[in-house]
Amino acid sequence: xxxxxxxxxAVAGRFYPRNAxxxxxxxxxxxxxxxxxxxxxxxxxxxxxxxxYMYSGHVAGAVFARIQVPPLCVVVCPNHTGMGRAxxxxxxxxxxxxxxxxxxxxxxxxxxxxxFPALHEDAAAHRAEHAAEVELPFLxxxxxxxxxxxxxxxxxxxxxxxxxxxxxxxxxxxxKEPALIVASSDMNHYESDAATRVKDQQxxxxxxxxxxxxxxxxxxxxxISMCGFGPAIAMLTAARQLGAKSAELxxxxxxxxxxxxxxxxxxxxxxxxx
Numbered sequence: 001x002x003x004x005x006x007x008x009x010a011v012a013g014r015f016y017p018r019n020a021x022x023x024x025x026x027x028x029x030x031x032x033x034x035x036x037x038x039x040x041x042x043x044x045x046x047x048x049x050x051x052x053y054m055y056s057g058h059v060a061g062a063v064f065a066r067i068q069v070p071p072l073c074v075v076v077c078p079n080h081t082g083m084g085r086a087x088x089x090x091x092x093x094x095x096x097x098x099x100x101x102x103x104x105x106x107x108x109x110x111x112x113x114x115x116f117p118a119l120h121e122d123a124a125a126h127r128a129e130h131a132a133e134v135e136l137p138f139l140x141x142x143x144x145x146x147x148x149x150x151x152x153x154x155x156x157x158x159x160x161x162x163x164x165x166x167x168x169x170x171x172x173x174x175x176k177e178p179a180l181i182v183a184s185s186d187m188n189h190y191e192s193d194a195a196t197r198v199k200d201q202q203x204x205x206x207x208x209x210x211x212x213x214x215x216x217x218x219x220x221x222x223x224i225s226m227c228g229f230g231p232a233i234a235m236l237t238a239a240r241q242l243g244a245k246s247a248e249l250x251x252x253x254x255x256x257x258x259x260x261x262x263x264x265x266x267x268x269x270x271x272x273x274x
Contacts, residue, residue: 005093011130016053020098030061043067044239045181049268050131055255056268062251063270069142070178076231077131077184079154084125086154099140105147116167125152131184153230158216165237183235185228187267193256199224200267208247212236239273247273
């Protein structure tokens with residue numbers, strides 16, 4: 001008799017369709033954008049947005065179409081809800097989406113908890129958080145054998161984020177198979193389109209040179225309200241340690257591109273790290 005925890009979808013029907021067929025069709029449309037014929041690349045990590053699919057799905061889809069998605073992924077997201085621990089992982093069970101269940105890789109999660117004791121087992125931090133959940137349908141469509149480890153971050157302390165990155169690199173290097181680190185993040189929030197594009201460019205300049213400390217400094221010095229700068233720092237730190245050499249901006253947009261409202265927008269960047 002199954003006793004493992006299954007996390008139910010928190011934002012199905014709001015951020016993305018609740019109906020499986022509708023979800024598959026919408027997500028697949030973002031994964032199949034015309035004009036891109038490159039072979040998917042093997043990546044160490046990526047940055048993808050996590051807004052409602054109507055706003056940022058086209059950016060996330062462009063990233064996931066650009067890369068090979070291995071069976072093992074780590075999805076690192078910000079904690080928007082304020083619930084639970086500041087460094088929170090779920091290490092067993094599965095997450096459910098309308099497309100089916102995604103099992104948690106208990107072995108990798110256990111290794112990470114041993115390697116980085118500041119990380120805590122805490123389902124409460126994940127229960128109502130949308131930022132990892134919205135990435136899963138894309139990952140499921142690209143990799144039917146998907147299993148993953150979800151991590152939610154409620155800290156902006158650089159040293160902790162860097163330590164998490166090193167720990168991720170250490171445990172991934174011990175695996176017999178490749179793993180992809182997905183950093184879930186939107187960019188600047190709720191300023192004009194023009195101001196947001198300037199601020200996001202300042203952050204992206206550091207991301208594209210694989211500079212986690214530079215990203216932290218840009219976000220703090222320029223007041224860039226990038227909700228997932230913590231996940232991005234951890235991912236960049238891990239990717240560099242694992243051997244990443246470059247990053248590519250696959251797509252950039254703002255919510256104003258969809259809504260037409262240029263007064264208050266959110267920025268969305270899709271980045272691949274190889």
